[in-house]
Amino acid sequence: MGVNMRDIATAAGVSMGTVSNVLNHPERVSPKLVERVQSHILRLGYVRNDAARQLRAGRSDTVGLVVLDLRNPFFTEVARGAELRGEEHGLNLMVTNSDDRTYRELTHIDRFEEQRVRGVLITPTPGGMERLHRLRDNGTPVVLVDRESRDLSFPSVSVDDVAGGYLATKHLLDSGRRHIAFVGGPLSIRQVADRLEGAQKAAAEVTGATVEFLGTPGLTVGAGRDVGRTLCERDAATRPDGVFSANDLLAVGLLQAFVMIGKLAIPDDIALVGYDDIDFAASTVIPLTSVRQPAEIIGATAVDLLVEIADNPTGTHDRVVFQPELVIRDTA
Amino acid sequence: MGVNMRDIATAAGVSMGTVSNVLNHPERVSPKLVERVQSHILRLGYVRNDAARQLRAGRSDTVGLVVLDLRNPFFTEVARGAELRGEEHGLNLMVTNSDDRTYRELTHIDRFEEQRVRGVLITPTPGGMERLHRLRDNGTPVVLVDRESRDLSFPSVSVDDVAGGYLATKHLLDSGRRHIAFVGGPLSIRQVADRLEGAQKAAAEVTGATVEFLGTPGLTVGAGRDVGRTLCERDAATRPDGVFSANDLLAVGLLQAFVMIGKLAIPDDIALVGYDDIDFAASTVIPLTSVRQPAEIIGATAVDLLVEIADNPTGTHDRVVFQPELVIRDTA
DNA sequence: GCAATTGGTTGGAACGTTTCAAGAAGGAGC
DNA sequence: GCTCCTTCTTGAAACGTTCCAACCAATTGC
Numbered sequence: 001m002g003v004n005m006r007d008i009a010t011a012a013g014v015s016m017g018t019v020s021n022v023l024n025h026p027e028r029v030s031p032k033l034v035e036r037v038q039s040h041i042l043r044l045g046y047v048r049n050d051a052a053r054q055l056r057a058g059r060s061d062t063v064g065l066v067v068l069d070l071r072n073p074f075f076t077e078v079a080r081g082a083e084l085r086g087e088e089h090g091l092n093l094m095v096t097n098s099d100d101r102t103y104r105e106l107t108h109i110d111r112f113e114e115q116r117v118r119g120v121l122i123t124p125t126p127g128g129m130e131r132l133h134r135l136r137d138n139g140t141p142v143v144l145v146d147r148e149s150r151d152l153s154f155p156s157v158s159v160d161d162v163a164g165g166y167l168a169t170k171h172l173l174d175s176g177r178r179h180i181a182f183v184g185g186p187l188s189i190r191q192v193a194d195r196l197e198g199a200q201k202a203a204a205e206v207t208g209a210t211v212e213f214l215g216t217p218g219l220t221v222g223a224g225r226d227v228g229r230t231l232c233e234r235d236a237a238t239r240p241d242g243v244f245s246a247n248d249l250l251a252v253g254l255l256q257a258f259v260m261i262g263k264l265a266i267p268d269d270i271a272l273v274g275y276d277d278i279d280f281a282a283s284t285v286i287p288l289t290s291v292r293q294p295a296e297i298i299g300a301t302a303v304d305l306l307v308e309i310a311d312n313p314t315g316t317h318d319r320v321v322f323q324p325e326l327v328i329r330d331t332a
Numbered sequence: 333m334g335v336n337m338r339d340i341a342t343a344a345g346v347s348m349g350t351v352s353n354v355l356n357h358p359e360r361v362s363p364k365l366v367e368r369v370q371s372h373i374l375r376l377g378y379v380r381n382d383a384a385r386q387l388r389a390g391r392s393d394t395v396g397l398v399v400l401d402l403r404n405p406f407f408t409e410v411a412r413g414a415e416l417r418g419e420e421h422g423l424n425l426m427v428t429n430s431d432d433r434t435y436r437e438l439t440h441i442d443r444f445e446e447q448r449v450r451g452v453l454i455t456p457t458p459g460g461m462e463r464l465h466r467l468r469d470n471g472t473p474v475v476l477v478d479r480e481s482r483d484l485s486f487p488s489v490s491v492d493d494v495a496g497g498y499l500a501t502k503h504l505l506d507s508g509r510r511h512i513a514f515v516g517g518p519l520s521i522r523q524v525a526d527r528l529e530g531a532q533k534a535a536a537e538v539t540g541a542t543v544e545f546l547g548t549p550g551l552t553v554g555a556g557r558d559v560g561r562t563l564c565e566r567d568a569a570t571r572p573d574g575v576f577s578a579n580d581l582l583a584v585g586l587l588q589a590f591v592m593i594g595k596l597a598i599p600d601d602i603a604l605v606g607y608d609d610i611d612f613a614a615s616t617v618i619p620l621t622s623v624r625q626p627a628e629i630i631g632a633t634a635v636d637l638l639v640e641i642a643d644n645p646t647g648t649h650d651r652v653v654f655q656p657e658l659v660i661r662d663t664a
Numbered sequence: 665g666c667a668a669t670t671g672g673t674t675g676g677a678a679c680g681t682t683t684c685a686a687g688a689a690g691g692a693g694c
Numbered sequence: 695g696c697t698c699c700t701t702c703t704t705g706a707a708a709c710g711t712t713c714c715a716a717c718c719a720a721t722t723g724c
Contacts (some may be wrong), residue, residue: 004680009586015704017350019684030702045470050446051392052680054383055709071611076403083428092443096415096429111424114382138377252615279403279531279553280612283584285619323610347674352712362672384710387679447722669722679711687704693697 003046012040023048038269055322063091063297063306064112066105067145067187068189069230070097072219072249072277073293075123078145081299082121082160089307091118100218102127109135121145121299126188141283143305146298147190148319155309155317157301161191164291164324165198168244168273169211171289171326177242177271178209182256183227184246185215192219192246196277199244212240219246221258224253232261241270242332248281251288255331261283271332287329294322334591335378344372353381386448395423395638396444397477397631398437398454398560400521402429404551405610406454406627409479410481413631414453421639423450428611432521432550441467451638453477453631458520475637478630479522480585480651487641487649488632493523494622496656497530500605501543503621505534509574509603510541515559515586516578517547524551526577527607531576544572549580556585563602564593573602574664580606583620587663591617603664619661626654 009016014037022037029037040046054060063086063199068074075097077328083093094117099103104196105128112120112135119141124132128197129149136142136154144156172180184192196213203209214231216223222246231239233253245251251274255266264270266286276283301320341348346369354369363371363596372378386392397570399407407429415425426449430437437460444452444467451473457466461481468474468486476488497514504512514531516524528545537539546563548555556577563571563586576586577583583606587598596602598618609624633652640650 002680006680016681016705017683017704019704021703024682028702033702045466047442047445049387049448049680050443051383051386051448052709053682054677055381055387055711056681058709060383071405071408073405076408080402080429092428096413096424110379112378116383117380134377138379154683169491220614247459252612256615280584280615282586283553283612283617284615285617287617306604336708338710348711349676349713350672351673356712360672366670381710384679385712387681387710388712390679516682665724667723670720672718672720674715676695676714680696681709682719683708684706685704687702689702692699694695 002049003044004049005046006048007044008037008040011044011056012037041143044234050275059116059118061091062094062115062117063303064108064115064120064122064288065093065095065145066108066120066124067095067097068100068123068125069219070095072083072247072276073280074247074276074293078293078299078302081296082303083299085119085300085303091245091303091307098125100125106131113140113243116140119143119310121302121306123147124192127331141306143302147304148321152317155305155319157298157305157320157322159293159298159324161194161324162198162201164246164275165195166202167198167324167326168275168291169199169202169242172242172244172271172273172332173206175242175271175332177240178206179212179240180242180244181212181214181231181240182244182246183214183216183224184252185217186217187215189219194245195246201329216250219249221253221256223247223254224250224251225257227306228254228257229261232257232263239270243270244249245272245274246278248278248288249291250274251331252280252284255284255286255288267332272313273332276328281302282329284308286331288330289332290327292325292327299320313329335376335379336381337375337378337448338445340369340372340378343376344369345660361404362465370538371547373505377591381631389611391450393423394426394447394449395635396440396447396449396450396454397425397427397451397454398440399429399459399477400455401551402427404579404608405612406579406625408655409632410631413628414635415631417632417635419542423635423639429455432457432632435558441573445470445472451642453634453638455479456478473638473641474592474636475641477634480653484649484651487637488652489632489650489652491625491654491656493526493656494530494533496625497527497576498609499530499536499656499658500607500623502532503529503660504603504605504664505538505541507574507599507603507664510538510559511544511571511572512541512574512576513544513546513555513563513572514576514578515546515548515582516551517549521551527576527578550582553585553588556582556587558585558588560589561593562584564589564595570635571602574605574606575602580583580608580610580620580622582606583622583663584612586621587616587618599662599664605664609659614661618663621661621664622659623658624657630654
């Protein structure tokens with residue numbers, strides 16, 4: 001199948017080198033030949049073979065992105081930002097999701113390495129870090145997304161999650177809440193741990209304030225619903241009066257449970273703050289107070305960082321940290 | 333950069349053919365050699381070069397997916413279904429989105445063709461059909477997603493959108509509504525046109541029922557909000573008593589406007605039915621009545637179809653049509 | 665003991681580009 | 695008419711795989 005460069009060369013009565021030049025360096029070829037070759041390309045429907053180009057070039061024009069969860073609108077926005085910015089650099093983006101499973105993440109990284117991608121953008125699971133070091137040492141640039149490397153050995157673009165957690169919790173405390181519940185998990189996800197840390201920091205500043213940790217297996221609507229139900233069953237004494245959830249998906253689930261069961265008034269009996277400010281946060285049963293992160297910009301910045309270190313691998317690693325912002329609506 | 337097969341062959345004192353066999357057909361190689369070669373592969377950190385494999389093989393293991401809008405959870409689910417099913421077939425998925433712009437769609441198709449992808453799954457814009465025919469005629473299998481080809485010349489997996497529109501509208505009519513507004517657009521998107529057609533069909537069966545078409549530039553939350561505001565400004569006489577929106581994003585926007593302005597009671601003054609039954613539909617201010625489509629299954633089925641026609645290109649084209657299902661909640 | 669068979673290994677061609685040194689053609693200067 | 699420049703164009707060598715015909719031993723059959 002397929003017309004190749006040789007066919008074009010033969011048809012146009014020129015050498016393959018000339019066809020290649022017409023395609024890649026038209027200025028080196030006389031105008032009349034350019035036109036002749038072009039017409040044959042069109043006539044025969046030639047499509048260049050990317051595999052061959054890559055093989056010759058030794059690298060591809062693809063950037064790999066591994067996100068934790070594609071169903072989370074936050075990551076969709078990140079991907080969108082990365083895709084658009086990548087287009088500007090002539091790069092295309094390959095999006096995959098790990099579902100927070102290390103083995104899936106490793107598979108994706110292997111694939112990317114086999115494809116000699118230009119670089120990898122990733123929100124890693126803890127188990128994947130070692131592999132990432134190897135990937136980087138083998139020459140593939142790596143940028144961490146929404147996650148800083150503990151030892152600062154990778155460039156990263158992230159949001160200050162501790163600050164975000166602090167912001168959310170402080171808002172709850174400011175409205176008089178003292179028994180705060182943090183809903184989220186697993187703690188192996190760095191963002192979750194950081195947001196919890198921020199919450200604890202805020203609580204430490206207020207006498208009498210406590211943070212109760214309510215772990216979840218994941219950051220999904222369903223997990224939030226489950227926790228919401230158990231909270232409704234508690235009596236007023238042991239029930240938290242403020243809930244901060246690690247992301248909006250959880251918050252949506254919590255809210256669903258609260259409203260469905262109908263025992264608790266929001267925000268009077270129990271206040272709720274989410275995280276990410278996804279598009280839907282404004283549209284929930286009771287519009288959700290949430291912490292906003294500049295998702296699309298994060299994706300775009302990650303690509304910029306990648307391009308930068310690809311051009312200049314020896315430079316010190318940039319770490320971009322965005323500050324989150326509290327968006328107050330009706331749940332807290 | 334990079335260890336290649338020749339390095340392994342030299343190190344292990346065997347030919348490249350043997351190394352290749354260890355990698356691809358271990359059963360052809362004696363156990364002791366397999367082990368020896370493997371150890372050198374591990375020691376030297378050899379990673380195979382996908383470009384070279386592809387060049388040799390003449391095709392890639394990648395399937396391209398072009399969706400209309402990645403921020404729409406419906407398409408995210410489709411992508412997820414396709415990705416998972418693809419993994420089972422040893423294929424990886426490259427997701428791109430066209431944002432309903434033909435030029436972006438064409439760029440993606442060009443890329444996919446250059447990459448000699450195994451096939452393309454696409455929800456096409458009208459302007460892209462001609463290009464798709466050429467792609468297909470050049471030998472790349474194409475499967476339409478959530479869209480049937482008018483002339484049945486492409487295999488497709490879709491949902492009966494006319495039936496979905498009928499279902500939604502009938503439900504509104506059954507509860508006594510007579511002045512139905514259809515919110516959606518552009519009509520160049522087939523799904524939108526079909527859902528409208530279904531709505532009109534349902535209305536035609538009831539005397540006195542009318543369908544008013546309220547066009548939008550896109551299927552986003554923002555567009556829904558705009559329409560919602562203008563509807564609130566109408567007086568009771570000209571205002572529709574039932575609204576059917578072409579997707580849930582629009583419905584969420586409409587709902588936001590209705591609730592924010594607070595002039596209309598839902599569903600008493602105005603009832604609302606959405607489409608797609610995205611995860612968030614259950615969590616909106618007033619839980620949304622919507623038409624459900626099996627998004628993840630659609631993606632998975634598309635991959636199956638692709639694999640099928642790749643194996644047997646001469647067979648007649650399969651067209652899978654799923655039936656939508658009405659999910660009744662509180663807005664209608 | 666010789667031919668035929670089996671199981672394992674080898675060498676080299678092919679996949680379709682890009683690149684680059686070297687060649688050809690056409691002018692300009694003297 | 696000769697040399698010396700330009701300006702294009704060419705031919706062939708990579709890039710790193712996979713595949714396949716040929717080869718080589720070691721069995722087996724008779």
